[in-house]
Amino acid sequence: MCVNYVTVKRHELDLFNTVAAPDAQWPAETWQDYAAPIIRRGVQGARETLIGTFGMVPQKSIPAGVKKFSTMNAKSETVGSKRSFSKPWRQGQLCLVPMAGFYEPNWETGEHVRWRIGMADQALFAVAGLWRDTVDIEGAPGFSFTQLTVNADDHPLMRRFHKPDQEKRSLVIVPASQYDDWLDCGDPEFARAFLTLYPSELMAAVPAPKK
Numbered sequence: 218m219c220v221n222y223v224t225v226k227r228h229e230l231d232l233f234n235t236v237a238a239p240d241a242q243w244p245a246e247t248w249q250d251y252a253a254p255i256i257r258r259g260v261q262g263a264r265e266t267l268i269g270t271f272g273m274v275p276q277k278s279i280p281a282g283v284k285k286f287s288t289m290n291a292k293s294e295t296v297g298s299k300r301s302f303s304k305p306w307r308q309g310q311l312c313l314v315p316m317a318g319f320y321e322p323n324w325e326t327g328e329h330v331r332w333r334i335g336m337a338d339q340a341l342f343a344v345a346g347l348w349r350d351t352v353d354i355e356g357a358p359g360f361s362f363t364q365l366t367v368n369a370d371d372h373p374l375m376r377r378f379h380k381p382d383q384e385k386r387s388l389v390i391v392p393a394s395q396y397d398d399w400l401d402c403g404d405p406e407f408a409r410a411f412l413t414l415y416p417s418e419l420m421a422a423v424p425a426p427k428k
Contacts, residue, residue, distance in 0.1 A: 218290040218366050222319035225341055226251045232341055233315055235264040247271050249289055253349055255362050256313040258400040269360035273301050291363045292391060293412040305347045309403035313343035313396060314364055321378035335427035345389040358403045365389045365412060373417040388417035
């Protein structure tokens with residue numbers, strides 16, 4: 218599942234009808250516990266940009282002595298039952314995670330090769346996510362988020378990634394025409410209707426090994 222993706226630039230948020238705070242900062246690529254912009258429905262009804270940390274439960278929030286676990290991705294099949302995700306899911310804390318592309322490992326050569334996946338027309342896009350409020354160890358408030366995934370064993374493109382013996386998964390890419398429908402969906406059962414695979418013919422993937 219996706220643990221690394223290319224974030225959008227500040228000016229590119231205009232394409233999602235939202236803006237970021239003037240002092241907000243985030244890296245060009247993000248990984249676990251890195252900052253990145255997400256989009257949710259604001260209290261005034263407009264789309265709102267928050268800067269959250271990637272991973273629903275930040276690693277530094279996991280108590281000492283507890284084995285570290287990843288919450289960067291939430292499986293659609295268990296999002297309503299897993300403790301890390303169930304409350305935000307029930308409360309309809311849905312968000313969009315805007316990006317230019319995401320990375321997955323391809324093992325078709327017998328070795329791990331990082332590939333970049335995005336839109337065939339190279340357009341920016343957004344994936345379905347969940348957000349939650351957080352408080353760091355110093356008591357400062359913030360936000361964290363996760364991305365929703367679905368099984369992709371039969372997807373022509375996404376089934377090419379991860380090791381041969383692993384289940385194939387894909388991020389849930391939300392069509393631009395459905396952004397507001399997703400953000401406004403307060404019923405978790407109805408929200409499941411959005412958790413589908415994106416058409417492979419509208420996607421593209423190329424090798425992108427780390428330098």
